Amino acid sequence: METILLMLHGLAVALTPINLIFCAIGVVVGTVVGALPGIGSAGACAILLPATFKMGPVTALIMLAGIFYGTQYGGTITSVLMRVPGESASVVTMFDGNPLARQGKAGVALGIAAIGSFVGGTLSVIGLMVFGPPLADVALMLGPPEYFCLMIMALSLVVAFAGESIVRGLISVFMGLMLTVVGQDLMTGQPRLTFGSLQLLDGIDFLPVAVGLFGLSEMIAYFEKRTPLEIIKAELGFFKVLPSLKDLKESFWPMIRGTIVGFFVGIFPGAGPTISSFLSYGLEQRISKNPTQFGKGALAGVAGPETANNAATGGAMIPMLSLGLPSSPSTALMLAALIMFGLRPGPTLFKDAPDVVWGLIGSMYVGNVLLVVINLACIPLIVYFMDKVRGYLPIIILLLSAFGVYSYRGSTFDIGIMLLFALIGYGMTKVAIPLAPLILGLLLGGTLELSLRQTLVLSDGNPMIFLTRPIAATFLVITCASLILPVLLRRRKD
Amino acid sequence: MTQGKDAHGRTPQIVTGLLIWIVVGGLIGFTRGLSYIQEGAPGPRFMPVVLAVVLGILNVLYFADVFFSKRATPVVMPRLSELAGPAAYVLVGLLMIVFWERLGVVATVLLASVVELKFLERYSWGKSILVGVLLSLTTWILFQFILGVPLPAGIFAWLLVR
Numbered sequence: 001m002e003t004i005l006l007m008l009h010g011l012a013v014a015l016t017p018i019n020l021i022f023c024a025i026g027v028v029v030g031t032v033v034g035a036l037p038g039i040g041s042a043g044a045c046a047i048l049l050p051a052t053f054k055m056g057p058v059t060a061l062i063m064l065a066g067i068f069y070g071t072q073y074g075g076t077i078t079s080v081l082m083r084v085p086g087e088s089a090s091v092v093t094m095f096d097g098n099p100l101a102r103q104g105k106a107g108v109a110l111g112i113a114a115i116g117s118f119v120g121g122t123l124s125v126i127g128l129m130v131f132g133p134p135l136a137d138v139a140l141m142l143g144p145p146e147y148f149c150l151m152i153m154a155l156s157l158v159v160a161f162a163g164e165s166i167v168r169g170l171i172s173v174f175m176g177l178m179l180t181v182v183g184q185d186l187m188t189g190q191p192r193l194t195f196g197s198l199q200l201l202d203g204i205d206f207l208p209v210a211v212g213l214f215g216l217s218e219m220i221a222y223f224e225k226r227t228p229l230e231i232i233k234a235e236l237g238f239f240k241v242l243p244s245l246k247d248l249k250e251s252f253w254p255m256i257r258g259t260i261v262g263f264f265v266g267i268f269p270g271a272g273p274t275i276s277s278f279l280s281y282g283l284e285q286r287i288s289k290n291p292t293q294f295g296k297g298a299l300a301g302v303a304g305p306e307t308a309n310n311a312a313t314g315g316a317m318i319p320m321l322s323l324g325l326p327s328s329p330s331t332a333l334m335l336a337a338l339i340m341f342g343l344r345p346g347p348t349l350f351k352d353a354p355d356v357v358w359g360l361i362g363s364m365y366v367g368n369v370l371l372v373v374i375n376l377a378c379i380p381l382i383v384y385f386m387d388k389v390r391g392y393l394p395i396i397i398l399l400l401s402a403f404g405v406y407s408y409r410g411s412t413f414d415i416g417i418m419l420l421f422a423l424i425g426y427g428m429t430k431v432a433i434p435l436a437p438l439i440l441g442l443l444l445g446g447t448l449e450l451s452l453r454q455t456l457v458l459s460d461g462n463p464m465i466f467l468t469r470p471i472a473a474t475f476l477v478i479t480c481a482s483l484i485l486p487v488l489l490r491r492r493k494d
Numbered sequence: 495m496t497q498g499k500d501a502h503g504r505t506p507q508i509v510t511g512l513l514i515w516i517v518v519g520g521l522i523g524f525t526r527g528l529s530y531i532q533e534g535a536p537g538p539r540f541m542p543v544v545l546a547v548v549l550g551i552l553n554v555l556y557f558a559d560v561f562f563s564k565r566a567t568p569v570v571m572p573r574l575s576e577l578a579g580p581a582a583y584v585l586v587g588l589l590m591i592v593f594w595e596r597l598g599v600v601a602t603v604l605l606a607s608v609v610e611l612k613f614l615e616r617y618s619w620g621k622s623i624l625v626g627v628l629l630s631l632t633t634w635i636l637f638q639f640i641l642g643v644p645l646p647a648g649i650f651a652w653l654l655v656r
Contacts, residue, residue: 171552
């Protein structure tokens with residue numbers, strides 16, 4: 001009953017005119033960004049994060065969340081019409097969405113994707129309401145040793161899901177952690193690795209690094225190979241994208257299964273929308289009566305993954321809101337926004353800032369309704385805009401990134417850091433070192449060091465404390481399993 | 495560095511590994527003046543050293559992955575000619591940093607936009623200048639007036655600042 005009352009309060013917060021406007025801006029920006037290949041939800045959140053400084057925390061978070069789940073909708077458009085996924089989570093949609101478009105069923109594919117996204121997005125918010133608050137209550141019982149192990153577990157899961165090589169993922173995490181030791185020491189206030197620079201005394205800020213890694217590095221890569229894109233011409237008016245009853249019936253169970261897969265996969269740090277969409281596709285293909293149709297235009301191959309990648313966004317909010325743990329670069333940016341507004345992410349957030357948490361949850365219902373309307377009614381407009389804006393995108397992104405980063409501390413030093421990390425991000429992608437673990441390491445590094453040092457003070461420097469406390473030990477066992485199991489499974493496969 | 499000469503893309507990976515060694519060395523070397531243990535508790539040097547040790551071990555595994563793994567991660571490096579575009583884009587960014595305070599943001603944005611649109615996107619001079627002017631004015635109005643970010647007006651201070 002209390003949850004329902006809080007939810008109604010959240011809806012009231014989300015429906016205030018200012019929040020509604022910024023929710024709409026967020027989902028529209030998200031849809032467009034998702035549709036434009038080259039910049040993902042993390043890049044868009046990073047670039048637009050500084051623009052939220054003048055808003056309150058609720059409005060800022062509502063807009064950033066709108067961008068996050070809006071990109072999952074928008075990514076479908078290019079996957080279906082151009083065979084170029086706007087977002088990594090839309091890669092799978094391309095397998096069957098594009099063949100459907102070539103068969104003259106682009107409207108149906110886009111319509112089913114929009115409805116599936118709505119179903120997944122909305123049902124996952126219910127899951128968030130059910131599982132979020134109890135998890136936060138449990139998390140309140142965790143002390144520094146448990147919290148340290150929990151963060152280690154989250155980072156190891158991110159690494160396990162980040163790419164093919166565990167070693168490369170771990171290197172990325174440690175590079176992120178390493179950045180957090182620059183600046184004043186947390187406990188003694190002594191300068192560390194600042195080389196006498198006043199700017200470095202405050203540490204390397206999260207924002208320029210995130211904008212460089214996820215916004216600009218993608219643009220640098222874009223200039224390497226510019227390939228002209230072919231857009232499949234299709235009639236995409238409102239009635240053309242409305243699926244028939246038969247199509248909806250065919251897609252019903254894939255959507256339900258996609259929601260379940262997406263929501264639970266989304267909870268795991270690092271898994272997120274991309275992996276959930278692949279898992280859903282695999283599941284649909286495996287249980288289909290006609291598996292050979294997959295890859296040639298199976299509607300279930302669009303409905304399942306599109307539902308799953310949106311359901312994952314709701315799942316991803318659970319560790320973020322309840323534990324203060326980001327599960328993806330986009331949720332890391334939302335956490336950074338909370339910190340910038342002076343809020344303490346973690347289990348106390350539900351009690352300390354109910355307006356923020358429940359306003360955000362309420363806005364996700366509103367945002368999903370807005371998105372399904374926008375995506376069903378405005379696809380031709382989005383396609384037209386995409387076509388026109390493409391040539392100006394690199395300079396617009398460079399300008400927005402530079403202004404955004406500068407506006408945070410008024411320093412060109414930060415623009416330099418941003419540019420440096422754009423190059424580092426480009427280089428890391430080239431040598432197959434994943435970027436996501438670095439940004440999560442950077443965000444969690446400070447708290448991780450503090451928890452570790454507090455724990456060692458508590459235990460008089462005895463590291464065995466991590467093994468003698470059952471919850472901490474359990475987290476460590478999961479950490480080891482998440483790092484060792486993929487290697488063993490790969491060996492067995494070989 | 496090119497695709498043909500280095501089929502496994504080992505050279506850039508070796509360079510990456512060497513850079514990581516430098517970072518590891520830096521973490522240990524540049525924190526020498528700090529205490530590892532302070533009043534019985536971990537001191538400010540504790541975390542950098544822990545990170546350096548683990549990163550060092552990981553780097554050994556990274557080299558093993560590059561040289562000995564049967565499932566080595568394929569790395570495809572761009573040709574030098576393909577790097578001209580990315581380098582030019584980064585140069586536009588550097589240009590912005592150099593002129594940001596000196597010329598002010600309006601002039602810097604105009605300059606950067608015209609250079610990027612004319613030489614990288616190959617638009618005509620007219621279109622590049624027109625879009626450049628539009629972008630510089632839009633960003634000034636958006637950030638200075640709407641978002642309230644104090645920006646350096648530079649050479650246009652006489653026009654933009656009352």
